[in-house]
Amino acid sequence: MPVEIDIAKVARLARLALSEDELAGYGAQLEDILDHAERIGALPTEGVPPTSHPLPMTNAFRADEVRASLDREEVLEQAPAREGVFFRVPRILGET
Amino acid sequence: MTDLADLSIASAGVGLRRGGFSSRELTNAVIHRAAVTESHLHAYLTLDQEGARAAADRADADFSAGVDRGPLQGIPLAIKDNMTTRGIETTAGSKILSGWVPPYNATVVDKLNAGGAVLVGKTNLDEFAMGSSTENSAFGPTRNPWDTDRVPGGSSGGSAAAVAVGSALGAFGSDTGGSIRQPASLCGLVGIKPTYGMVSRYGLIAFASSLDQIGPFARDVRDAATLLEAVVGFDIRDATSYRGETPDISSLLDRGVEGMKIGILAELTGEGIAPEVDQACRAMYDKLADAGANVRELSLPAAGYALSAYYLIAPAEASANLARYDGVRYGLRVDGDTTEEMMAKTRAEGFGPEVIRRILLGTYALSAGYYDAFYGQAQKVRTLLRNEFAAAYEQVDVLVSPTSPTTAFAIGERTDDPLSMYFADVCTLPSNLAGDPSGSIPIGLDGDGLPIGFQVMAPALHEAQLFRVAAEVERLAEFEVRPALATSEVTPA
Numbered sequence A: 001m002p003v004e005i006d007i008a009k010v011a012r013l014a015r016l017a018l019s020e021d022e023l024a025g026y027g028a029q030l031e032d033i034l035d036h037a038e039r040i041g042a043l044p045t046e047g048v049p050p051t052s053h054p055l056p057m058t059n060a061f062r063a064d065e066v067r068a069s070l071d072r073e074e075v076l077e078q079a080p081a082r083e084g085v086f087f088r089v090p091r092i093l094g095e096t
Numbered sequence B: 001m002t003d004l005a006d007l008s009i010a011s012a013g014v015g016l017r018r019g020g021f022s023s024r025e026l027t028n029a030v031i032h033r034a035a036v037t038e039s040h041l042h043a044y045l046t047l048d049q050e051g052a053r054a055a056a057d058r059a060d061a062d063f064s065a066g067v068d069r070g071p072l073q074g075i076p077l078a079i080k081d082n083m084t085t086r087g088i089e090t091t092a093g094s095k096i097l098s099g100w101v102p103p104y105n106a107t108v109v110d111k112l113n114a115g116g117a118v119l120v121g122k123t124n125l126d127e128f129a130m131g132s133s134t135e136n137s138a139f140g141p142t143r144n145p146w147d148t149d150r151v152p153g154g155s156s157g158g159s160a161a162a163v164a165v166g167s168a169l170g171a172f173g174s175d176t177g178g179s180i181r182q183p184a185s186l187c188g189l190v191g192i193k194p195t196y197g198m199v200s201r202y203g204l205i206a207f208a209s210s211l212d213q214i215g216p217f218a219r220d221v222r223d224a225a226t227l228l229e230a231v232v233g234f235d236i237r238d239a240t241s242y243r244g245e246t247p248d249i250s251s252l253l254d255r256g257v258e259g260m261k262i263g264i265l266a267e268l269t270g271e272g273i274a275p276e277v278d279q280a281c282r283a284m285y286d287k288l289a290d291a292g293a294n295v296r297e298l299s300l301p302a303a304g305y306a307l308s309a310y311y312l313i314a315p316a317e318a319s320a321n322l323a324r325y326d327g328v329r330y331g332l333r334v335d336g337d338t339t340e341e342m343m344a345k346t347r348a349e350g351f352g353p354e355v356i357r358r359i360l361l362g363t364y365a366l367s368a369g370y371y372d373a374f375y376g377q378a379q380k381v382r383t384l385l386r387n388e389f390a391a392a393y394e395q396v397d398v399l400v401s402p403t404s405p406t407t408a409f410a411i412g413e414r415t416d417d418p419l420s421m422y423f424a425d426v427c428t429l430p431s432n433l434a435g436d437p438s439g440s441i442p443i444g445l446d447g448d449g450l451p452i453g454f455q456v457m458a459p460a461l462h463e464a465q466l467f468r469v470a471a472e473v474e475r476l477a478e479f480e481v482r483p484a485l486a487t488s489e490v491t492p493a
Helices: A007-013 A020-042 A072-076 B009-017 B023-041 B049-064 B107-114 B157-165 B181-187 B221-231 B275-290 B301-324 B339-350 B353-366 B372-395 B418-425 B429-434 B463-477
Strands: B044-047 B076-080 B118-123 B170-175 B190-193 B213-218 B261-265 B294-298 B398-402 B438-445 B451-457
Touching: A007 A020, A007 B353, A020 B301, A020 B353, A020 B372, A020 B418, B009 B023, B009 B049, B009 B221, B023 B044, B023 B049, B023 B076, B023 B118, B023 B157, B044 B157, B049 B118, B076 B107, B076 B157, B107 B118, B107 B221, B118 B157, B157 B170, B157 B181, B157 B213, B170 B190, B170 B221, B181 B190, B181 B438, B181 B451, B190 B221, B190 B463, B213 B221, B221 B463, B261 B275, B261 B372, B275 B294, B275 B398, B275 B438, B275 B451, B275 B463, B301 B353, B301 B372, B301 B418, B301 B429, B353 B372, B372 B398, B372 B429, B398 B463, B438 B463, B451 B463
Parallel strands: B076 B118, B076 B170, B261 B294, B261 B398
Antiparallel strands: B044 B118, B170 B213, B190 B213, B190 B438, B398 B451, B438 B451
């Protein structure tokens, strides 16, 4: 069954402001790729557990020791906009 | 006399210790090689001549004082530009990070510095390591030293081109689906992806965290082992770093393959493999058998589905990892009336087409209603593949195949067809999904004079067996050709 994608919705979820033309182009390519990827549905996987990670590990703990962190000034120097010791962003409230 | 830039790491180490030449002279030779080849290749995004010469002088001072920090002291190396270097711009090949100067070093960089290595510069890559040709770099493609109309492979194409041409004696790249082994194959080099967790990912800009692994490029197997040994080991700063004892890497290099059991991975031979690549690999299977190995074909049916599973899992992880590029803390910002608008505009402007494609693909595969059919099913196929590898390794010590289904393809040939580009990784990505070590060794040239790579795969933590077979493949192949750009008098284009 050919895959159909609501590409505008996917782009909105991914926070990508794409034009109508771009959306159409990516949408067609994704449908091609997913048509190929759908082949994996043919493999019998009932009762097979998923693998999310190649190492058989659970939690990785380290000692709770005080260590030096990154220098605040050095980090803030890389910010596109700052105000004092804060990152500055456009308004957040009032969004719908 | 041999140009110093053409020495192996091992021979350069001998020369440095016997006083034949200084690290400053060696580093100057490598920088000179970069000066005459870069306009042909574009292997580097940043060349740090000043920093390299200073590091070389420190290494020379150490040698004079009798201080020896190990086999990389004074050796000029290159690093893929997705590993952070404090004070040196790090872009991951992306416009969204253009101009970013990291406030910290990747663990690999710290280890190389501690070992006295000379870091020449940061090499070009497909944006965020997503690609198989280095054409997806926001700063222009790298070209293949064997034929500058062709791609060097990717995503670590800059590291491969630099080592092949002598603008570094060795280099590091990262391999998520083949990004070290495939360019090594296309550039006639040895490239190794170690067991997942062997090398710390701290400071490696994340693409797909359950698959990414750092590894070396070298002109021979021994140099590759030396490079890998310098960077392995547990790191408290990487939660997925392997906590057990670091496995042996190089003790079996001279052992040969007599009595070893070698399996040819049936799903990665024949159909879909270029005839000349297939023939060269078959000739090597015969040579390994003549050298005393027990060679037979083994079938891993799930390997035939690895590509499909990979192109769901890797984009899914990428879509989550790349959410951090939001125009707030570093990198590019495109203004908008609200924060959300600013973020969406920044990301659309800052990411290139392949990165956008994979973010969309991953977002879709993870979204409600499609998760089970795509991402969930891909994770189960990953389990099937791991089980098949485990069963195969009960019968054989290593598995072998071609590294890349073709030799280097032309620049521009596959850029309009994402699926055909993805097929470049069909032989390499099963080892990433399994988390196993795997390497490529050059075994010859095709009719166009382009290198052919041979892949050796081993079970997790069995690097020693991988290097043992790789060393024998290298002896049997007697591949000693270098690209013309490295050996002739070249003038900058």
